[in-house]
Amino acid sequence: MYLTINGIEKSFVNEKKERVKVLDNINIEAEKGSFVSIVGPSGCGKSTLLYLIAGLDRPDAGDIRVAGQKVKKPGPERVVVFQEAGLFPWLTVLENVTYGLKLKKMSKAEAEAKALEVLKMVHLSRYVDSYPHQLSGGMKQRVAIARALVMEPDILLMDEPFSALDEQTRMVLHKELIEIWRKTKVTIFFITHNIREAVQLSEKVVVFATRPGKIKDIISVPSMKDGVMPDSVTLHTEQKVLSILQEEIEKVLKEEMGDDYSFKTGPVHRNDSGDMGSHI
């Protein structure tokens, strides 16, 4: 197996100086070139897990291996796309995209040629000399994706990359991401709290339970690699994920609103099911 996450445990110390367990016995495997999503209520430790894979933080127990190699520190073969694009405001689009390449000691000319190629892939050729504040939210996120892709990573780690975007932009970026995934065969690890997004994009959906974060279930998404999925199939999978999450949603709502709250899942309406994910 290409990426193995094995028995990961992680706790943090909160403001009251108590140890709080955030991740409890996490085991996930992903094949090379696969597209795996993680869904779960916010605060369940999704970002924490992603930072562990990225090597930005260390687990308390367990290990993460990529192609058999244990992850010990950040590396350019595992890059992260964050929820906010995180572009450096003091650099132009092109300088942002070549940032990682220059760290790899690539010559300036070669780095720029590569960056231009990738920027073309995300349709931003016209904005190479712009500064980040001149771009819209969707464009910034495209630059962030380009900055990651230009490294030719083995694994692309994405932490709710589209959740701050409007629905239209998100739909366009979904399509582009799938195209990029097919073209580059990169392994994608995608975090979201939007069930529909997870089901539409990925081959495998890992559903997280909360406090402490642990794996509740892993669902395979029936896929038709070359065609558009019939709505009924996606809808069915969405409902399956939702029903698994129901208990978790209730847990979170009760904690936030008191014990008298009870959440009932009725039939999912197509119109608002995109939102349904963001309210968990």
Next chain:
Amino acid sequence: MIAVIWEVTSRLSSLPDFMFPGLLQVLDTLVNGIISGQITEAILKSIGRILLGFTIAIVIGLILGYFIWRYKLVEDTLGFVVTALQSIPSIVWFPLAIIWFGLNDFSILFIVTIGATWTMTVNATSGFKNVPQLYQRVAKTYGSSGFHFLRTVILPASVPQIISGLRIAWAFSWRALMAGELLGGGGGLGQLLEMGRSLGQMDLVISVMIIIAIIGTIVDNVVFSRLERNVQLKWGVSSR
């Protein structure tokens, strides 16, 4: 308007000319001083001093700021001391400097530097501390670390705060410079003021005051404001 009031009050007032010169007389002295080189020389001398002192202060401030930001132990010890030192007006250091170095150029340079160092340190520290976690994570995932991390992320991300530090630091060292030159001699605008006083040349005193005001304004409004505006334009005003 102000010029007219000045000229008229000066003519009407009972004070003798050497104590309250008219505007025209002052301008005359000013122009002559610049042409003869007396004022020009003093300007160059003062500017040379402040550039040197200010540069040293910036370098020390950035380095101290780095250590305070980087090491908890340094923050707990030195951090507190710096805050206390910052509240001492720099001319207060002058007696000490005279005892240490004598009444010379070096003492003046010392207070010019020390006037700006603490402010610069405090601003650099807070600039470094406020670098968004997100930028740091991004840089690290691309493999940045050590000096590269400092140079490409921490420093540029603190530029807005560093510029406002420079601005305050400049104001402090400019004041310290004038006070030091006034008391310590050794050439410069401050000493020219003192000379004007002792020779009873009020026109010279006022000329020098005008020069001091002009230089102060130019540096603040032209140099620092422009730097600040450039950063705001480049980053987009709301990016922080």
